[in-house]
Structures are given as structure tokens and as C-alpha cells.
Amino acid sequence: MTRMFEKKDPAEKTVLMLLSNEYRPDPRVEREALTLLSEGYRVKVICWDRKCSRVANEFSNGVEVERIRTLSVKEIRSFIFNSPFFMIKMILRALRTNCNIVHSHDLDTLFQGVIVSKLKGIPLIYDAHEHYASMVFEDVPHLLSNFLDSFEKSLVGKADIVIAANERIAEILRDSSRFEPVVVMNCIDLSELPNNAKQRSREHDKLVVFYGGSLEPLRYLVEVTKLAISSQAFILRIAGSGRLADYIEKMSRESSNVEFFGYLSHRQLLDELKNADVSLCLLDPKNKNNRIGIPNRLFEAMALGVPVVASEGTLTGEIVKKHSCGLVLEWSEQNFLSAINALRDPAVRKKLGANGRMVAEKEYNWESMKSRLIAAYSSLSF
Structure with missing residues (x-):
């Protein structure tokens, strides 16, 4: 199914990726970004320099990277404390960025992606690397974990494309998604x-x-x-x-x-x-x-x-x-x-x-997986 949006100049296809780590780079995110570059997209990553140790702006293999800083994050309490500041900064930076697709990596950037998608009138891609509520289950009160699960389900339906790192994650998101999730596994490029x-x-x-x-x-x-x-x-x-x-x-x-x-x-x-x-x-x-x-x-x-x-x-x-x-x-x-x-x-x-x-x-190689990513992006008609 093709999703229709306001017509843009194809030469201006710019993907804004939102990420909650510092992009060292993150192998999955880089693999997806380089694949999109090879297909003619411009790619920018806005990410969170949690330890305040990376350069603020750089180009990495053709990918523009902009890092947000808050107070240094050292453990779960400082992560929770700094998260609202990170989210607000990310939304403001993203709104200033010229882009026509926003791609949120994991739940901790999905809310920001929803806001940016709504205010800019551009499609949103949600890329679930993990089932976030389960990932943090041992580290936070169970009430918070349950809230995160419900929060994710409430936002997934806002996405125009849902990407899952494996079929089990896709199963969890399927009922909340408007479209069939696309499984793109973390396979290496040989x-x-x-x-x-x-x-x-x-x-x-x-x-x-x-x-x-x-x-x-x-x-x-x-x-x-x-x-x-x-x-x-x-x-x-x-x-x-x-x-x-x-x-x-x-x-x-x-x-x-x-x-x-x-x-x-x-x-x-x-x-x-x-x-x-x-x-x-x-x-x-x-x-x-x-x-x-x-x-x-x-x-x-x-x-x-x-x-x-x-x-x-x-x-x-x-x-x-x-x-x-x-x-x-x-x-x-x-x-x-x-x-x-x-x-x-x-x-x-x-x-x-x-x-x-x-x-x-x-089977388990990036050549097989990237065709799924490209097909998903191609379903967005500008």
C-alpha cells in the first residue's frame, strides 16, 4: 500500500533519524542510513551524547550527525532525570531541520517523532530495535514498565511504517499498527x-x-x-x-x-x-x-x-x-x-x-534485509 503525502521535490528526499544513544555509530542505524544514502536520500541523525564526550556535529560516512547534550548520564536515575530535557531539545532541533521523513529508533524517540511528524506534516517511521518495556523491566518499577508498554501501543498507530528487528517484536506491535510491520533484522553486510x-x-x-x-x-x-x-x-x-x-x-x-x-x-x-x-x-x-x-x-x-x-x-x-x-x-x-x-x-x-x-x-545478511527497508521507504509516495 502506498501512503500519500504532500508532494515534494524528489531531489529533496531527506530522512531525519532520531536516536537516544550517541551514534558511535550504532551498527543497525548506520547500516540503514548508508543504505538510504545509496538510494539517493540525504540522511541526518539527531542523537543524545549522554556522556558529553563526543563532538557536537560531524559527517560520518556521508551521514550528518548532530548530538544533543544534557547533564551527563551515568546510571538509571540520571537517565530518567535527563530524559525530559533530551526529548524537548530533540523536538526543537528536529523542527528546525529541513526534512520530509522522520525515522524514530526505539520507543525513547517515538514520542518526539510523533510530534515532529504532526507539526511538519511528514511521514513517520518507527523502528523498534527492542521491546522497550521488557528491556527495562528489571531496572524500573513494574508500574513504569507497564506504562511504557501501553505508551508504545498508543503511539505505534501514528506511524506510517513500523519496522521491527525480528518477527517476535513485530507480533507485539502488529495489533497496534495501522500497517503490517516490516521485519528488518540486525544482519551484517557480508x-x-x-x-x-x-x-x-x-x-x-x-x-x-x-x-x-x-x-x-x-x-x-x-x-x-x-x-x-x-x-x-x-x-x-x-x-x-x-x-x-x-x-x-x-x-x-x-x-x-x-x-x-x-x-x-x-x-x-x-x-x-x-x-x-x-x-x-x-x-x-x-x-x-x-x-x-x-x-x-x-x-x-x-x-x-x-x-x-x-x-x-x-x-x-x-x-x-x-x-x-x-x-x-x-x-x-x-x-x-x-x-x-x-x-x-x-x-x-x-x-x-x-x-x-x-x-x-x-538468509541472515544485510543484502537480504536492505531490500525490505528500501521497499518500505518506496511505499511513501511524495
Whole structure:
């Protein structure tokens, strides 16, 4: 179905993306932005420099980036305190921006997108990376989480296109959306894969397990870190930022079995993943967002031919099991160590990795996903 809006000059097709992180860049957002650039759109990102540490304005690979500052955000309370100021600033900046499409990434920019869309008379695209209410469920009062769920449902119907990061998120949004949600998964562009990553020299024969991503609870990071130290059965390499960063850094100073890199660029992260024997994609299924979400590392590991360890009861685990590209387990120390023991066999790792690579080439790649994004944008008739 084609959505009709006030006629614009096609040469002026400008997309304004709204984002609540600092755009380091965010891999999904950058991938979408570069795809739109290649289709002749101009793309601008207005985002939130939460730590007040990035440049205010820049061009990144052709994408114009404008960063908003508030007081520095260090934890959940300061995030909640600063959010209203961020939202107001974002709306004011967006209204001053010459654009004819507004693209809100996640719930924390959807309200701003609705206001901008209404006042400018331009189409709104809502891009749900997560089910936001479930993502924050463990960190905020449940009343607030329930409010966010209802708030999202009340706003989704204002969007002219709804994009979801996977089918489970699309299912949640479907009843509230005026149109069928478009599923655009966080798959890697195979051309981004490192072909000449520097191979790390090894002075050991231990399995190398890599985790890259948010260092937050409910991902078994503390448990796996303790096992790496106590069992001496594997080397654990961790990259990322979050509330558990200080703990993991401390453990890395105390044990040579734990290596901590801090935040890495996406390219550096892919290099480390390629050097690993196993990719860690464990998520505690008691959290709904963990059950329905898919970490970016899953598709990247598959594309690199690195076997994955995932959790039973999660969508990630279902994908791993379906395509035999890793091992799926219910968390226990014994189950995890059994998986590590099974993955010591190079033949097992090679087979699981090859399975992942094969399905990444056929299905889980950005070439497949970007056609959905382009088709969705093409349905907006100017």
C-alpha cells in the first residue's frame, strides 16, 4: 500500500533519524542510513551524547550527525532525570531541520517523532530495535514498565511504517499498527567482514570464548567470568560497556583467564570475534526482552563461521538450534562446562561454524534485509 503525502521535490528526499544513544555509530542505524544514502536520500541523525564526550556535529560516512547534550548520564536515575530535557531539545532541533521523513529508533524517540511528524506534516517511521518495556523491566518499577508498554501501543498507530528487528517484536506491535510491520533484522553486510584480521598468537591450548556487547545483568557474564577463573578450562575475552564493566575489569586484573578490552569499534569487535573459538550469546530467559531479542553477535558469529553458545528458551537459542550453528543450553555451571568440553573438538567447531556461515550467506545478511527497508521507504509516495 502506498501512503500519500504532500508532494515534494524528489531531489529533496531527506530522512531525519532520531536516536537516544550517541551514534558511535550504532551498527543497525548506520547500516540503514548508508543504505538510504545509496538510494539517493540525504540522511541526518539527531542523537543524545549522554556522556558529553563526543563532538557536537560531524559527517560520518556521508551521514550528518548532530548530538544533543544534557547533564551527563551515568546510571538509571540520571537517565530518567535527563530524559525530559533530551526529548524537548530533540523536538526543537528536529523542527528546525529541513526534512520530509522522520525515522524514530526505539520507543525513547517515538514520542518526539510523533510530534515532529504532526507539526511538519511528514511521514513517520518507527523502528523498534527492542521491546522497550521488557528491556527495562528489571531496572524500573513494574508500574513504569507497564506504562511504557501501553505508551508504545498508543503511539505505534501514528506511524506510517513500523519496522521491527525480528518477527517476535513485530507480533507485539502488529495489533497496534495501522500497517503490517516490516521485519528488518540486525544482519551484517557480508562485505563488512574482516578478511585480514590480525591473528592473535596463543601461548595456550585453551578454548577462547568471546563476548562483545552490553555488559549488563541477565546475560550470565558474572557466572561465566567466575567459571573462567575457577575451572581454568577456557579463556574469556569480553568487550563492551555497561554496569558490569568495573567488575569484569577487576576480574581481568586478577586472572589471566579473563581479558577485558572495554569498548571496541565495530571493526575491532569483528576482529576479536574472528579470533575466537566460540561466541557467547547467553541470555536469561526469565526476562521477556531476552526471550524475544537477538544479539547482534549471533548473526556476526554465523557470518564469520564461529560457533555460538546460546540459551534455551530464547529466540536466539531457537535460531542456533534450527540451523545447527552452535550449542543451546539451560544455564548451569555443569551444562556450560559440558558445552565448552564438546567445543574443544576442532571438527565439531568447524561443522557448526560452517552451518552458520552457510545460512548467513543464504538468509541472515544485510543484502537480504536492505531490500525490505528500501521497499518500505518506496511505499511513501511524495
